[in-house]
Amino acid sequence: MTLHMTKTQKVLRFMGNNTVPILFLIICAFGIPLSGYSANYLISEVVVRIARNSFLIVSLLIPILAGMGLNFGMTLGAMAGQIGLIFISDWGIAGIPGMLLAMIISTPISVVLGWWCGKILNMAKGREMVTSYIIGFFMNGIYQLVVLYGMGAIIPIRSNALVLPRGYGIRNTVNLIGIRKSLDNLLTVRLFGIPVPLVTFAVIALLCLFVLWFKKTKLGQDMRAVGQDMEVARAAGIRVEHTRIVSIVISTVFAGYGMILYLQNIGTLNTYNSHMQIGMFSVAALLVGGATVAKANIRNVFLGVILFHLMFIVSPMAGKNLIGQAQLGEYFRVFVSYGVITISLVLYEVRKKRDQSLAGLVLAAEQEETV
Amino acid sequence: MNTEKLTSSVKGMMKSFGLPRIIIAVFLLVLFILAPFVGVNVGTSLSDTLNRFGMNAVMVLAMVPMIHSGCGLNFGLPLGIIAGLLGATISLQVNIPGPTSFLLAIVFATPFAVILGWGYGQLLNRVKGGEMMIATYVGFSSVAFMCIMWLLLPFSNPTMVWGYSGSGLRTTISVEGYYLHVLNDFLAIRLSDHLVIPTGMILFFALLAFVIWAFLHTKTGTAMTAVGSNPIFARASGINVDKVRTLSVVMSTWLGAMGILVYQQSFGFIQLYMGPFYMALPAVSAILIGGASVNKASILNVVVGTFLFQGIVTMTPSVMNSMIHTDMSEVIRIVVSNGMILYALTRKTEAVR
Numbered sequence: 001m002t003l004h005m006t007k008t009q010k011v012l013r014f015m016g017n018n019t020v021p022i023l024f025l026i027i028c029a030f031g032i033p034l035s036g037y038s039a040n041y042l043i044s045e046v047v048v049r050i051a052r053n054s055f056l057i058v059s060l061l062i063p064i065l066a067g068m069g070l071n072f073g074m075t076l077g078a079m080a081g082q083i084g085l086i087f088i089s090d091w092g093i094a095g096i097p098g099m100l101l102a103m104i105i106s107t108p109i110s111v112v113l114g115w116w117c118g119k120i121l122n123m124a125k126g127r128e129m130v131t132s133y134i135i136g137f138f139m140n141g142i143y144q145l146v147v148l149y150g151m152g153a154i155i156p157i158r159s160n161a162l163v164l165p166r167g168y169g170i171r172n173t174v175n176l177i178g179i180r181k182s183l184d185n186l187l188t189v190r191l192f193g194i195p196v197p198l199v200t201f202a203v204i205a206l207l208c209l210f211v212l213w214f215k216k217t218k219l220g221q222d223m224r225a226v227g228q229d230m231e232v233a234r235a236a237g238i239r240v241e242h243t244r245i246v247s248i249v250i251s252t253v254f255a256g257y258g259m260i261l262y263l264q265n266i267g268t269l270n271t272y273n274s275h276m277q278i279g280m281f282s283v284a285a286l287l288v289g290g291a292t293v294a295k296a297n298i299r300n301v302f303l304g305v306i307l308f309h310l311m312f313i314v315s316p317m318a319g320k321n322l323i324g325q326a327q328l329g330e331y332f333r334v335f336v337s338y339g340v341i342t343i344s345l346v347l348y349e350v351r352k353k354r355d356q357s358l359a360g361l362v363l364a365a366e367q368e369e370t371v
Numbered sequence: 372m373n374t375e376k377l378t379s380s381v382k383g384m385m386k387s388f389g390l391p392r393i394i395i396a397v398f399l400l401v402l403f404i405l406a407p408f409v410g411v412n413v414g415t416s417l418s419d420t421l422n423r424f425g426m427n428a429v430m431v432l433a434m435v436p437m438i439h440s441g442c443g444l445n446f447g448l449p450l451g452i453i454a455g456l457l458g459a460t461i462s463l464q465v466n467i468p469g470p471t472s473f474l475l476a477i478v479f480a481t482p483f484a485v486i487l488g489w490g491y492g493q494l495l496n497r498v499k500g501g502e503m504m505i506a507t508y509v510g511f512s513s514v515a516f517m518c519i520m521w522l523l524l525p526f527s528n529p530t531m532v533w534g535y536s537g538s539g540l541r542t543t544i545s546v547e548g549y550y551l552h553v554l555n556d557f558l559a560i561r562l563s564d565h566l567v568i569p570t571g572m573i574l575f576f577a578l579l580a581f582v583i584w585a586f587l588h589t590k591t592g593t594a595m596t597a598v599g600s601n602p603i604f605a606r607a608s609g610i611n612v613d614k615v616r617t618l619s620v621v622m623s624t625w626l627g628a629m630g631i632l633v634y635q636q637s638f639g640f641i642q643l644y645m646g647p648f649y650m651a652l653p654a655v656s657a658i659l660i661g662g663a664s665v666n667k668a669s670i671l672n673v674v675v676g677t678f679l680f681q682g683i684v685t686m687t688p689s690v691m692n693s694m695i696h697t698d699m700s701e702v703i704r705i706v707v708s709n710g711m712i713l714y715a716l717t718r719k720t721e722a723v724r
Contacts, residue, residue, distance in 0.1 A: 123717035130446075130503040131716045134709050137652070141705030149699060325539075328522055335515035342508040349498035349505065 020344055021290045024307040027336065032310070035317035042313065044194045049309040050302065051184065051200040052265040056258035057282045057301045058207050059251050064296045065215065066247035067227025070283050073117045073132035073248065077255025078275035079143045080109035085179075085260060085269055086151070086170060090159045094178030096186070099260060102179075106256040113139065114252030118245030125230070129293070136279055147271060170271050180267035200261065207254070208298050223247055227294070284308060284337040287344040294348065311336060391714050395660055395679055395707065402686040409693035414565030416686055422555070423681040425572035426637045430630030430654045431661075431677045432576070433623045435583055438658075438668040439592075440619035441599035442495055444712075447506035448651035449514045450491055451627020454484035456517070459632060459641050460540065463549060464528050473550035473636060480628040487513075488624030492617030507651075514648050521643050544641040555637050572637060579629065580670050583622075595619055599666055630654075656680060656708035659715045683707060 015022060032042065056074070063071040084102035093101055117135050124131040151157050152168035162170055184197035214220045225233040226243050234240050259278065263269055286296060289304025312333055319329020406413050430448065437445045458480025462472045491509060498505050521540045526532055531544050545551075557571025586592045597605040598615045606612050631650075635641050658668055661676020688700035 120713065120717055126500070127503060127716060130507065131713065133504070133507065134712045134716065138706065138709035138713055141702050141709060144705070145699075145702045148702070323523075325522065328519060331515060331518035331522070335512060335519060338508055338512035338515050342505065342512045345501065345505050345508060346494065346498055349501045353497070353499075 018290050019347060020288055020340055021303065021307065023343075024288050024311060024340075028307060028310045028314070031314040031318045034321050035314035036321060037314060037317065040193065042310065045313050046306055046309055047194060047196055048265070049312075050305050051197050051204070052262050053282065053285065053305050053309070054204045054301055055207060055261045056255060056278060057286050057305065058204070058211060058298070059254035059258050060282060060286055061211055061296055061298075061301070062214070062223070062247045062254075063251045064291070064294065065220070065227055066223040066244055067230070067294065068121060068244060068247065069129040069132075069293045070286070071132055071248065071251050072129060072279050072283065073114075073121075073135050074251060074255035074282065075136040075275050075279045076113040076117055076139050077106075077110045077252040077257075078259040078278050079139060080106040080113060080252070081256035081259030082263070082269060082271070082275060083109060083147070084256070085176060085263060086147070086157070086162065086174060086271075089174055089176060089178060090157050090162055092159070092178065095182045098179045099182060099264060102260050103257055106260065107253055110253040110256040111249055114249035115245055117252065118248035121248065122241050122244055136276075140276060143275075144272065172271055174269040174271055176263060176267055176269055179264045181265060183261065183264055200265075203261070208301075211298065219243070219246065280337065280341075281308075284340050287340055292344065292348045292351075294352075308337075389662065389714075391711060392660060392662060392679075395683065395711075399679055399682045399686065402683070402690050405694070406686065406690055409690060411689045411693055412565050414563055416689060418566045418568075419685045420678070420682045421573070422567075422569055422637060423685055424677050425554075425569050425576060426634045427630070427654065427657065427681055428576045428673060428677045429579055429633050430627060430650070431657045431673050432580055432583060432670075433626035433630055434654060434658045434663070435587075435668050435670070435673060436595065436619040436622040436626070438663060438666060439587065439599045440595045440616045441602060441666055442616060442620060442623075443503045443506070443665055444655045444659075444715075445506060445623050445627075446503055446651045446655065447491060447510040447513075448623075448627045448654055449510035449647040450487055451484060451624040452631040452647040452650055453513055453517050454487050454624060455480050455628035455631035455635075456641060456643060456647070457483045458628060459546070459635060460526060460531065460544070460643075463531055463544065463546070463641075464526055466528055468548050470550060470553045472546075473553045473632070476550065476632050477629065480632065481625065484625040484628040485621055488621035489617060491624060492620030495620060496613045496616055510651055511648065514645065518644050540643055542642070542644050542646070544643070546635055546639060546641060550636045551639050553636050554633060569637070572633060575633060579626065580673065583626075584670050586622075591615070591618070652712070653680065653684075653708060656711045659711045660707075664715055664718060680708070 056078075059074055059077065060071055063069070081102065084104075084106035087105055088098045088102045091101075117132065120135060121128045121131055146155070148169045150168075151170050152163045157163050157170070162174060164171055183203070184200050186197075186199040188195050188197055190196070215224070222233070222238045222243050223246075225236065225238055226240050230240050233243075259275065262278070263274065285304040285308040286300060287304070288308040289296075289300035289302070291297075291300035291304070315333040315336075316326045316329035319332055320326040322328075403413065403416070406416055430452075433448060433451060434445050437443065455476075458476045458478070461479040462476035465472075465475060467475060494509065495502050495506070524540070525538075526540055527537075530548075531540050533539050533541055554571040554575050555569040558574070559570055560568040562568065587596065594605065594610045595615050595618070597608070598610060598612050602612050605615075631647070657676040657680040658672055659676065660679050661672035661674070663669070663672040663676065684700070684704055687703050688698055691700060691703075692698055
């Protein structure tokens with residue numbers, strides 16, 4: 001097979017491989033002028049959202065490396081992070097120590113949940129995504145059981161601000177006043193009048209460096225091998241099942257930390273909702289950045305956060321100015337979030353099939369040559 | 372010797388029935404036994420269970436064709452529901468009161484179901500092996516897309532649109548005066564004050580179930596089963612695999628549309644916007660509770676599964692509430708239904724297709 005391509009072919013191929021980001025650029029290009037927001041406002045909003053969401057999205061990268069697709073089970077980590085936050089709110093530990101303690105509490109919960117999730121995903125090879133998606137729903141039931149019925153009844157929670165008037169169960173919204181923006185406000189620099197939370201960015205940069213370093217370690221290479229071909233990896237002496245479980249555990253633990261970072265920026269915890277939406281938004285953002293089910297890197301994360309959240313910020317206003325209904329813009333952004341995931345999943349499957357048939361043709365051609 | 376034989380046969384039966392199903396059946400039985408002791412009327416409970424069975428059974432039946440053709444569990448049920456909603460809203464717009472409106476809704480829903488189902492089938496043919504995840508998101512994005520459409524479509528019947536702006540459909544629309552309880556009240560048998568059997572609704576389900584059962588025994592139906600169990604063998608024996616799969620998806624989508632219409636006439640309201648969002652999960656878990664697996668399902672699975680699932684959904688709130696004065700039914704419903712789906716997804720034998 002020759003690999004010479006004309007310029008048009010190259011452009012077409014580039015467009016084909018980056019359909020989703022290009023689609024988003026077009027949406028944003030129409031939406032931004034329609035919304036009428038100033039550039040300054042948009043940039044500061046996007047900076048806030050990069051700080052808020054990137055950590056969560058980076059947590060999705062490692063399972064993709066191990067060939068397990070998009071880890072919708074990251075909601076498990078988010079639940080663990082929220083449980084940590086509930087405890088520190090109850091104990092009244094504020095500021096950075098509070099956040100650290102919440103992370104420490106969340107870690108063992110994340111590890112156990114991630115290990116369990118990995119075990120189940122090993123039983124459902126080939127359909128990891130839909131399984132991890134259902135695991136998220138299933139654990140949401142258990143989470144409700146623990147938080148709505150267990151906390152205050154079996155697990156001691158003393159604070160009246162947290163417990164429902166009936167004496168047990170956590171309230172729908174928990175005010176995280178103690179840790180609100182404690183990391184963001186630690187060191188804020190104003191660049192051109194836009195506040196930039198330096199410490200949060202430093203933490204995210206550290207995580208990115210960790211992921212880059214991790215890909216080069218023995219374990220990271222093992223994961224890549226498992227992701228490419230499980231049977232070959234097994235023949236090479238890699239413990240496939242174990243490696244897959246580890247990748248999910250790492251992802252879950254990071255998702256827990258990411259959730260704590262996310263909620264310290266927001267400042268209130270929607271006890272029974274926050275974690276459910278986060279999986280969908282993170283996955284959509286990553287895909288908007290040009291990632292696929294099988295390939296994702298740090299660049300996709302940041303491009304995705306910027307494009308996805310630009311769309312998110314401008315669409316209600318754009319809808320209002322265009323048709324006179326802000327509600328329309330809100331439905332539009334929900335539609336786009338789900339639509340993007342759908343398109344990415346379909347494109348991935350179609351491309352996989354195309355590559356398979358191409359590989360078959362190449363093999364046939366080679367055999368003909370030898371004969 | 373004899374007891375050994377007995378235990379082994381019991382074990383075999385348990386294995387074929389599956390442990391989770393036994394647990395759920397026993398749980399439901401215990402709930403029914405406990406009910407009179409905690410002051411819950413068994414007649415009312417049974418009546419409620421039957422009613423909910425009728426409301427949901429057609430949507431559960433919508434799983435059958437796609438499972439048969441190997442397209443997996445139809446997480447894209449919301450697409451069929453949308454076809455049904457379009458039929459319902461157009462029927463109300465035409466504004467012919469009484470039972471005729473129900474027939475009209477069926478007539479109007481059918482072309483939408485066929486067109487949407489055909490497109491959905493074409494899509495699923497291109498993503499073989501990854502159907503379930505994509506089906507989930509096709510369902511979600513179509514619901515979100517229709518949210519926009521419900522606001523924009525030019526409906527004008529004053530019972531349907533927002534009063535103050537005169538445009539855009541309401542989130543819930545009452546079907547009173549149109550087809551409220553048309554099936555429920557048809558030949559309804561009133562055994563006592565508490566126990567009413569909604570004969571018409573169950574007959575409607577029985578009719579559709581019979582049609583599907585008969586269809587699966589025709590030549591095309593057999594071809595569908597063949598495609599589901601071994602697509603390569605099916606292709607070798609001259610079956611157009613993609614065509615059969617598309618047909619199964621169209622059937623599933625149409626049944627989903629019928630399912631929501633039956634649901635509405637009993638429930639009394641058309642739920643638009645985010646209403647159909649999570650409607651696939653209860654239907655999927657119901658058929659799995661009934662003994663179906665990712666690539667095998669029968670009408671019996673539908674009947675047993677819907678009865679067990681809806682029985683638990685009806686009984687847990689009332690019995691639990693009277694027993695411990697807390698409503699844990701929501702949690703139990705989430706854990707049971709999603710646990711059942713997880714169980715089915717992780718069966719080893721079914722992972723290989």
